[in-house]
Amino acid sequence: MKILFLGDVMGRAGRAAVVEQLPRLREEWRLDFVVVNGENASGGMGLTGDHARVLLAAGADVVTLGDHAFDQKDMLRFIETEQRVIRPVNYAKEAPGKGARLFEDRRGRKVLVTQVLGQVFMKRAFDDPFSAMDTVLRAHPLGGQAQAIIVDVHCEATSEKMAMGHFCNGRASLVVGTHTHVPTADAMILSGGTGYLSDAGMCGDYDSVIGMEKAEPMRRFVTGMTREKFSPARGAVTLSGVYLETDDRSGHATRIVPVRVGGHLPPSAPV
Numbered sequence: 001m002k003i004l005f006l007g008d009v010m011g012r013a014g015r016a017a018v019v020e021q022l023p024r025l026r027e028e029w030r031l032d033f034v035v036v037n038g039e040n041a042s043g044g045m046g047l048t049g050d051h052a053r054v055l056l057a058a059g060a061d062v063v064t065l066g067d068h069a070f071d072q073k074d075m076l077r078f079i080e081t082e083q084r085v086i087r088p089v090n091y092a093k094e095a096p097g098k099g100a101r102l103f104e105d106r107r108g109r110k111v112l113v114t115q116v117l118g119q120v121f122m123k124r125a126f127d128d129p130f131s132a133m134d135t136v137l138r139a140h141p142l143g144g145q146a147q148a149i150i151v152d153v154h155c156e157a158t159s160e161k162m163a164m165g166h167f168c169n170g171r172a173s174l175v176v177g178t179h180t181h182v183p184t185a186d187a188m189i190l191s192g193g194t195g196y197l198s199d200a201g202m203c204g205d206y207d208s209v210i211g212m213e214k215a216e217p218m219r220r221f222v223t224g225m226t227r228e229k230f231s232p233a234r235g236a237v238t239l240s241g242v243y244l245e246t247d248d249r250s251g252h253a254t255r256i257v258p259v260r261v262g263g264h265l266p267p268s269a270p271v
């Protein structure tokens, strides 16, 4: 199976780049399944139902969220009506929506998509991500119930993400980090056959501070004072993420390639 995962889409510019580029990438790279992280797609904070529809219509099979899952209040209702939006599995017991779900690609192959939040340096103390992910993976054996399993590990710390990668090794096709908005250079296939990348990066303007216009975050760092709200940067967008090929029988990764298309970062693509 040929899978593309795109990191956090930042605001209007990020959405526009996904709409413009994803249909072409789907075709050119003969993608079977696409997952897009949408937690920052609406003004940099959260995701509205309308913007979720835009990402799905552009070619995302599933949209994942993150710690900003419900920053846009209409997501509280929208997620109950749209199965293709996945929130973190360990967000809160009362949270609407689901943190793991089985989907089908166009040829009927089953793909499990799940997301989990880390605990290190996150704003809130979320439930233990490791026991939460263990429960999900035990219920959906790779190569049995699911031909491919994609784990979006939404964390600040690379150490926690790497630990999650090894924790899922052999049990998931891909463990990919999101949340920091900065892509890492450690794409690899772990010993048990799990594709791994500490962070997918963002689909946003990298001439920024993690996707926000530079002036306000720099002011806050330099002076300690706040003047305005953050707003997503609007320059040239790099679509960042990871491309994965898997073996349908085992569900294991056979090839992993970092993806960077357009904008300020050096390009990387599977073809």
Ligand SMILES: [Fe+2]
Pocket (backbone or CB within 6 Å): 039, 066, 067, 068, 154, 178, 179
């Ligand atoms: Fe996040």
Ligand SMILES: [Fe+2]
Pocket (backbone or CB within 6 Å): 008, 039, 040, 066, 178, 179, 180, 181
């Ligand atoms: Fe994010």
